[in-house]
Amino acid sequence: MPDGAEAGGGADAGGGGTETGGGADAGGEPDGPGGGHYIVCGGNSLAYRLILELTEQYEVPVVAVVPDRSREHGPAIARIPGVRAVLEHSTVTGEALGAAGVEHARGIALMDGTDQENIHAALAAENRNPGVRIVLRIFNQRLGEHLEKLLPNCAALSGSATAAPAFANGALSRPHTVEVGGRQLYVAHDGDIRPDQICLVADRIDRQDLSRLRLLPGTGGRAADFIRIAEFLGGGEEIVPRGRPLPGPASEPGGLAALQTLDVEPPLRQPWRKRLKWWLLDGLKHFTNTRLRMILITAFAAILLGGLVLARHSTHPGGFGWTVYFTLLDAAGAVQPDVPGQQVLGDSWARAAQVLITFCGITFVPVATAIVVEALASGRRGVPRPPGARTRDHVIVVGLGNVGTRVATLVHGTGLPVVCLERDPQARGIAAARALGIPVLIGEGPLEAQLKQARVKHARAVVAVTSDDAANLEAALEARAVRPEVRIVVRLFDDDFAHHVYATLGNVASRSVSYLAAPAFAAALMGREVLGTLSVFRHVLLIAELTVEEGTGLDGRNTGDLEGPGGVRVLAVRLHRRPQDYQWNFADRSRRLVPGDRIVIAATRSGLARVIQ
Template sequence: MLAEALIIVVGGDDLAYEVCAEILKTRGHEVALVWKHDDERADRRFTQMAERLAEQYGENFRLIHADATDGDALRQAGLKEKDNPNLGHRFFALVAVSPSDRLNLRIALAARDINDSVRVTIRQFNPLLGQKIQEGLRQNCTAISPAAHAAATYAAAAIDPACRYAMPFPTLETLAERRSRPQSSMNEGDEVGEMRTSGLFGFSERTAAEFGVVGLNVDQAERRINARIVSINGAYPYLCAGDSSASDSELIARKLKAEDHLLVFGAMRALKRSTAEFRERRPWRLSERLQGAFNDIATGIRRTEPILRAVTMVSLGLFVCFSIFFSIVLKLNPLVAVYYVVTTMTTVGYGDITPCANCTTGALSMPTVVALFVSMCAMLTGIFVFAVFTATITSTLNAAQIRRLRGLRQIHRSGHVIVCGSGNVGSLVIDYLRELGEEVVVIEKNPDTMLVELARDHKVDLLTGDVTNDETIAFSSPERAKALVGVTNSDTGNLEAALGARSRSPADSPLHVVLRVDDRDFGESIQRHFGIASFSTSELTAATIAGLARFESTRGRFQVPRPGGAGLATYQLAERLQGEENLPPPSPPDLAARGESVRWIPLFVWRESARGKGMALSIHNFRGEVEPGDRLLFMVPLDQFVVGAGKDSA
């Protein structure tokens, strides 16, 4: 039987393979993977990966071993003109996920030249450029940045260890709009269930005891944590089938038990409050702060220039000699002599004391002449010494400023988040954490101009150094940090930074660590042996790209372990703008043909007020709660679409 949709995937890395696998998990799709490696070894590995897919999914998967830049490769994959009488498939889509932004755009344009109605999803590392491309192609096109997509989960997992997946909401705004959004729009509202978005929403899976909602029913628990309870032990309290409610009234009314596993979705600002008790770190004591200040002063003295130390010692010696000399020659009290030397060397010269009382009349005695010459030497010495001191102090202040921006120093903070790496992923993680009100310490070997400006404005603390160096990690005070996020481009570098930081944290309360590990097998090994949570950008992005290949409204796809270890439950997140008709999410053709409605879980709507300000509102049903013009965020259990699922699948 001919599949309803043909999806052409262009790419030759793990991300392309995982995108194909995710698409093939759902019914009605045929996938053609187009790529050819120049390197023989890489091409052999790629072919073996493709053969595994062909063995598992049979005729629904084909490998087109051709150069993707060749215009005939897309036609060979099955893409046809819109008016071709032998069209065959009802739906065509192109997914370009090669490592080259330029190649992805080139392939997308070539596909549009063949069939201008083909749905296009392209990988773009620069999210702002991707947004421009998406706006330029106008319709049926989505550009996604793996870095920007993954950064939300890294930031959310740093403040909530139980976070499974996170995303900005609403995501129909551009990245530039999110960055320019005023801080006042990021604060929660006063009423329960209504909050001004922080830009970051996420899923958290914990027990009812950990959420602090034992003995409450679902409605009461949602009001307490200010978030939506999506599932309880894998069952959905609120569910819709089309525009009808299919909620479980008994589950909604039941009192929550301590051991109940809850999957909760809400603003990370609300969720992080429920996790605060797990992350308290001992603050700096006053004595420790004073000791730290003394150590900084001692370090500054050790780092002074040798010429300054020499000038200081000589000037002190001359000061003592001058004081003794004038005390004897001018017969002054020692304290008065010191006062006279100070006023002379600083060139203040009040005139109340002078070595020559009658210099304008009469001859000068030898002691007076000597006193005059010594006074002039004291003046010249003072000018020289204070000139050196002024220049040195200026230089020292400049050096301290540079060291604060591009050097190493001890960070005297507690409860902060350490971010290792500020590349494409790290810079966005920093933005999200700052929006959530977290104090951020960034460790980066080669900081860019924007990061330096943030440090200059005291918005982040910047340590310029190697994250794999234990001394660099020690400067960030990991023993008092809330979490560490390792998002450099090196898997081993991220792990080394994490282990170095954990070695300095208390054994009874190890530092919470979130790592970017692009090698999934390596990440699973880290999780098993070190208990450190890790995510790969391809792992977080592949499923989302798979959903975007078919549905433009897709905003994410994630998996949650079922209670009792009964496999994984997969969900797809979607966001749609409600038109004047205010229709519910449509059913796929195969469900509609059987007279079934898609089952979906309502989460939130984003509603614009008359004053032009938006607000996120939690919802439980479609009828009576969703209005025209709302941006509806919902999730769909994918069990009802998986290959081999029947009508009664859960």
């Protein structure tokens, strides 16, 4: 499944195969030769969300090129107001670009197809219209960096790379952050808000109905945020811990969310003693069966007991060191018997211990040697290993598509164990996971059995990121049935479905790849720099850095003008005379911005669109 592709009810799959949107002629051609439109190629959920962003937030005309108008999100795209035309082409060829009017377009977004197909289409679009803005979805980010150098007016983004950190951090119960000027910014909720927070980003949070959440409301001044937080924390309102529903009926929303700086990254790795313990036990179980383990444990215990007897009853003047030496020699079969008149070890107890050690060594040494030879020469190291005893406090990733592969890689990079489940044996993420030494369970068996084999009863989190909402919810419910307290993060496209999940299941976080990635793609298509996205439940907060240019909407405005209508918070200002200094919570709200200044803002999608117009 391509980056950002999701199934679900967010786009109506019904309806007729409408050929054109409003304002297009019968042949599906754009209105008039003047152009000035944007082209979006693709019929997946990311293309659908991107078109919504462009038409609703930026209010620009869009021409859509879909592989099939009657499948995926094609029918829903045709019904979006502001879509000038919907053209059907299986691939983005020169003919498709010409029909979409690329020669007169302001920008083109390539949201479907392989990396090679998208690069080919980008080069063709650049050849037809050298000034067109190009944004393409690409999985190989290194290849995308080279393409951006080749085409200066091009941005290569990955939907899965944009969204994966939010899934990984949700599973690890740590905040998802965006780096700005050396600071890691994240969204804190309710009791986690500190007095040194940067700004308020949401109020009126009702976890029973997240559609009522108010993101970045209007403010008359910087003090308004701090007054609101002070009233909330010190005015007698109950602070509701994260993950619990608010008290009282759903008609009484409450709660806050604020943007603040992460001081220290919370530790995730298990203590080395615990990891060593489970690693040794796991290795023993991998190379031996139960009967052989009992023999080894008995022989080792007998050797240890014999060594203690030698230490107590030996008359050798060498002390403890010589006792260990004799014990190891006896276990290896190099026994030195006592000779009358030349006794070395001492009394009869020491001699009995020597005999015990020797016979147990006859059992222990050959078995241990066979295990070592098997590990080195039998090739079992190349065989994928199932989750073993050391797989505890781990994260289970269900689905190894683009998103699942990136999530598994991110969690693995923290040092925590990861186990992956995948039903398609041809999924390309399987090879990537196994190359990192991550166990992968493949099969069509019952999901409950697979989760138990993945040791879900010892897991810290389950991340379900397949392209099917129903399959993701099934994984969440099966995991919850085995271990009710496990942390669950699910990938859901449908907003209504996600709201019901939030309202009925505690300790569950839902994310939508297209919802997280589409704002960044839209901003890139409009030529704006989005540093990252932060989730406030199902809502998206954009962190962007904008340069004030002469004659633009930012020229001559102050921070109060930008923040007043709501939807925008100015986090920091970089003055043109001091470009290296980030002045956080810029105090002079009346100072007007001049060309060369740069501002870092937190904004909603509509807020960002308003600022850059």
